[in-house]
Every structure is written in C-alpha cells, then in structure tokens.
Amino acid sequence: MEYEAKAIGEEDRPALTGPEAPARRRRKWIVAAGLLLLVAIVVGFLMSRGGGEAPAAPEGGAAGNSQVPRVTVMVPGRESVQSVVTGTGSLAARREMPIGVAGEGGEVTRVLVEPGSWVREGQVLASVDRSVQAQTAESLEAQVRVAQADARIAQTELDRSQQLVGRGFVSKADLDRKTATRDSARAGVRVAEAQLAEARARNRRLDIRAPAAGLVLTRSVEPGQIVSSGSGTLFRMAMGGQMEMRVQLSESDMARMTVGVPAEVTPVGSTQTFRGEVWQVSPVIDPDTRQGIVRVALSYDSALRPGGFATARILSGARAAPLLPESAVLSDAEGNYVYVLDAKNQAQRRSVTVGEVSDAGVAIADGLAGTERVVVSAGAFLNPGQKVDPTLRKTGG
Template sequence: MRRVGPCRPNRNNPMHRPATFALLLLLATGPTAGSAQAQFGPQGPPAVGVIKAERRPVTESVEFVGRIEAVNRVEIRARVTGFLQERLFQEGQEVTAGEVLFRIEKPPFEASLEQARANVASAQATLENARVSLARARELQQTGAGTRVALDNAQAQERTANAGLLAAQAQARTAEINLGYTDIIAPIDGKIGRATYTPGNVVSPTLTEPLATIVSQDPMRVAFTVSARAGVELRNRYESRGGVNAVRIRIRLTDGRVYGQSGQIDFIDTQIDRNTDSLLIRALMPNPRRDGVQAGAGDRELIDGQFVTVSVEGVEPVQAIVLPRAAVLQDQGGNYVLVVAAENQAQRRSVRLGQTLNDQVVIENGLEGGETVISEGLQRVRPGQPVNPGPAGQPPRPPAGAAAPGRQG
C-alpha cells in the first residue's frame, strides 16, 4: 500500500513563491489609484524663484589701475664744484622751502669773491684816471694846445676803463653767487629721500646722480590710463551732467582698504598714446598725516610711485536695475535673463551688463523695470517652457493639482 505524505509546494507555480504572493497581496490592498497617481504621476511645471526687476539708486563706478605720483619732484644737485662739508638733514624727513640741506666748503669761494672785489676797485681807479685824462684833453683841445687825435684817444681810454669796471663788477657778482651756492637749499616743501653722497666727497654739477630727491606730499596725484573706448564711454555718460565735476576719484590700496579721501580729476591728456591706444588721466588726492603717527617715514598713506586701484565714481547716484549675478546667463549670443511672461512661460531677454556690485550686477539695457525675472532654479528651465514661479528664497510651491507630500487618499 502506497503511503501518502504531506503536500509539498510546487516551486514552479508563481502563486507558491512567498515573495511574489506578498507583492500581489500588497497591490490588492494598497493605496487607491488616485493616491498612486499623486506619488508616481507627472510633477508639473518646474518650480522657480523669481524677483522683480526694480530700479534703485546706484553709484556708478569704473575701475582702472593707477600709480601715485608727487605733484612736485626735485632732484637736489650741486651748482658749484667743491668738497661736501655738511649734511644738515635726516634722510626721510620732511623739509621746507629755503631750508639748508648741504653745505660745500666755503673758503675757496670767499677768496674768489675778495679777489673779484679787488678787481672792481682796480677797475674803478683806472676809470677815474681815464676820466681825468679825458677832461684834460678837452681843455687842451679848446685852447688850441691839444690835438683832436689826443682827445679821441682819451675818450677811447675812458670807455675802455668803464667797460673794464663793468666786467670786474660782473665777476664779483658771479663770485658772490657761487659763494651762495655753497649752501644747497630745499626749493620746495616735501619729504627728502636718501643722501647719495656723504661729507668729504667732491661734488659738482656734472655728477650723474643727484645729491638727494625731494617729493611733495600733500596733495598727491594719481595717474591712470583708460582705453580710447572707455574714455568715450565715460565722456558720453557724464558730459551732460557736468563733465569732470560729475565724477570723483576713489582709490583702493594694495591691502584692499579703500582710501578715506576722494579726489578730483585735474588733467586729461590732449592726445591718445598710439602704442597702447589709451588716454592718460590724472587726479589730485589729499594726503594728510595719519592721526596719531609721528612725523617721519610712513606718516602719510600715499607714497610716490605706489600702485593703486582707481575707481571713477559718479557724484550723484542714478536709478538703475540691479539683479543678482546668478540670474544672468550667458551663451554664444551674449548675456541674457529669463523672465516670466504670459501664462507663466519663461522668456529670454538679452541684456547688456554694467558694473558689478559684490554679488549684484547693473543691467544697462534689455529690461525696462517691473519684469519678473527668474533667479533660482534656472538649470531646470528652458525658454518657452511653463514654470511654477514663487518668491526667491522661499520653498517652492507644489504644482496645481498635485497632492501635498506625505498625504494619502
């Protein structure tokens, strides 16, 4: 007799597979069809953040690279040849006009002056003798005892003696001037640099290097060049507002600090450099002493020869459209933004950019103001595509007709 055991499941039958059976049971008792569509159905238009393109006051500025220059710069040189006897200043200090800086050995020049004065006295004596002889010759000629030739000779001698006196006086004046040149004085106010020669050296006007250099300190001048195109743009922008009086100059130092004083343009070159196609502009900048710093090296902020970043700013702010830099896209056609047009469709608008203000950029052309500009979610949008706009910086709204997250029917 055949013995019957327990029934074993047929693994070839799908209904006998535990995992498959559980899945079918879940589908049969799961969420409703409407809820499934909410979870797995279409998402709708992409959510984007938008801002209004509104005009607000903006200070226009354009930056260039410039260099600080002293208004006055003088190389101190000897005007006579002699031994350098004294140096009467400290290197790096500020000096005033007329202050004695160097002194050349005086005795040789004093002796030359005394000799020249002696020559003047001798020439005066010769002239007086010639005048006496001329008077005698005239008397003799009037009485008939003298000849006309003797009178003419006496007149010539008198003129020669007078010329000799003038020459001697000129030599004395030259000797006096040379003696004065032994005191080398400062011709301007300013800061004096290092001394090239020390006492004991022979100095002369033919030396290739100056004894020292003085540069004026306040005000300073900042010189910078602009391209011919940028120069025309600046002229067109500010010509109707007052020209150079409508702008002010600010500078940023090498450590990134903005200098606390503003300047004014005082010179625009009359010709464009043919090699660089650029125009030279200079502006005057105040350079007062720094508060709480003793007079000497480093007591003023601006130094002759210093590189700075020059900012040409408008005096009066202008109304301009400013957008976040992230809202501006770029392709082969140039810069553009996406605006929300009718029926919430994204529309391309080509724009021309102006200056950049931190993470903001000025829109010079392409927008009129009042447009709704997409600033967030741009990577999900194409021109002509419907979008789901919401205020930038806030969580996106769900598309119309979609169920809220986590909600089941």
C-alpha cells in the same frame, strides 16, 4: 452463484481499514493543501496588481500643483547706478623736482637733509667747499673799494676845476677831461660791483637749495663727494608733498573719463583707501598697448610711497538701470541671461548685457526695462516655457 460472485468481488477490493488507509488519507490532504496554496498565490497576485495602480489625479488637482516648482521673483525697477572704472597703476609725486648742482661744483662739505624731510623754499640741502671762491670774492670786494676811491678823487678834482674855471685858472677843455675821468671812475665802480655780485652769486650756487617747499624723496650725495654740473640728480623732491596715482586704462574706459571725477586709491598690501580726484586725462593713447594714463591727485600720506603699485576705482558717472542680485543673472555659451515670467507664469529666457557689478548687485545695461518679473532664485533649474509658482520679493529685500 451470483451471490457468491458478488461476494467474491467485494472481497477482492482493498479494504479502507487495512494498513494502506492512512497513507491514502495523507495523500489526499497533501493534494488538497497544494490546491489551496495555489489558489491563494493566484488571488494574492491578482490583488497586488490591482492595488499598485494609483488612481489618476484630475488635471489641476493637488498632485499637479505639487509638481510646479516654486521660485522667488522681483520687479527690479530702475535705480541710479554709479559707473565705476577700475584700473591699476603706480604712485608718484604729482610734481617731482630733480635737484642737482647748478654751479661749478666741488667737494661736498655738508648734507643737511634726509629722505622724508620737509623743507621750505630756498632751504640749503647740501653745501660745496667754497674756499677758493671765497678768496676770489674778497679780492673783488677790494677792487670795488679801490674803484670807489678813484671815483671819489675824480669827483673832488672835478669840483675844484668847476670852481676855478670861472676865474680863468682852468680851461674849458681841462674841465671836460676831468668830467670824463670822473665818469670813467664811476663806471669802474659799477664794473667792480658787478664782478663782485657775480662772484657772490656763483658762491651762493655752491649751496644746493630747495627750489620750492616740499618733501625730500631721495638723496644721492654724501659729504666728501666731488660733484659738478654733470653729476646728475642729487635730490628728488615732491613739490608741496602732493602725490598722485597714474592709472592705466583701456581706450574705451579713457573715453568715459573727465577731470574732477572722484576716485578711491588702495595701495598694494594695504587695506586703507585714499580719496582723490582725476586732475589730468592723457590726450594720447599708447599705440602699442592701446592704453592711456589718467592721473589722480592725492594728498600726502606716509602710506603713499612713490613707485608703489595701487588699484583705483574711478566713478565716471551715474545712470538709471535695473539692479538685480547676482543669483538672478545666469550665463552659458550664448552669454548672460535671466528668466522672466509671462502672464501665464511661464519662464522665458531673456538675454541681457551686464553693466556695473558692485556689492549692491548687478546692473543690467541692456535687455530689461525694469518692469518685468525676474526670477531671482532657482533660475538655474528652469527651462524656457516651464510653468512655475512665483513668490514676489520686494526690491529692497
């Protein structure tokens, strides 16, 4: 019975070789593959976390050095820097001569010069009609001849009386009267000659003449024009052709000006520069504009036209100061500054006062002694106290 029951129990268990066997094997493989995939994912995750962390570099190692910025520095020293004052102003004749009618005037008959003409002293610029004045002069010349004839007659009569007075034919009183007549006749000659000279002088003043040698700048008269002493200026001249620039400068710049310092003048619209020197510094300051006038003497040149506008660079002196390239000088709301390096190669901000700015660089008027190591490049990317790797540049580089 037991054998039968056991046999019957074994028959009741599903057989592995039946139609369900392949399905069971597939399920086992799928479960095993899922477990293997899960294990692989876990292992890969753990490995990726462990490999992503770079080992810490030792302090002062190569990694630390790569983070220190490299900058260029220089020791500027002190150089002689020209102090240059720049200003604007107008060109003018250094000694301008307005010329008008000095005599009675009349109708202009000839104008002999044009603007731009060079004339000598006393040269006739224009002539005024003198037909009436010429007749007057001729009449006075005749009066002079009459007076001279009267004087000769008076002198002859006096000579005869002097010869007869010793014989008793002429009294002493008659001799005195003839002497007085002779003296009166001579005086009449002098009066007539003086009147003639006056007329001739008046006639000469009808010629409008150059008071000195120079350059004619303007002409305001034409033939046929009626002129008189009230006609105003007919010609304007520059004495000797000398020019000047009248530079307007601030009160502070005026204090640095002295007579004789060189200057360079460039007219507007021109690239040509003219050299001159300061010949006069105004003793007064305009109370409204707080500016003064510095007059720069210039030699004649056709490009220098009175009334034109120009700029001037006046060299007011020289001083010793550190000279830096423009890239070294930075600026912010607090003012101008540079970065200097301390003994530990750490950047330190230093406030400076900028002086002259030229093609050679920026002169530092205050804030640097010239012995510091000044950052000349990459300073805009630094912060105070930041350590840097400096590269020294020569001052002339």
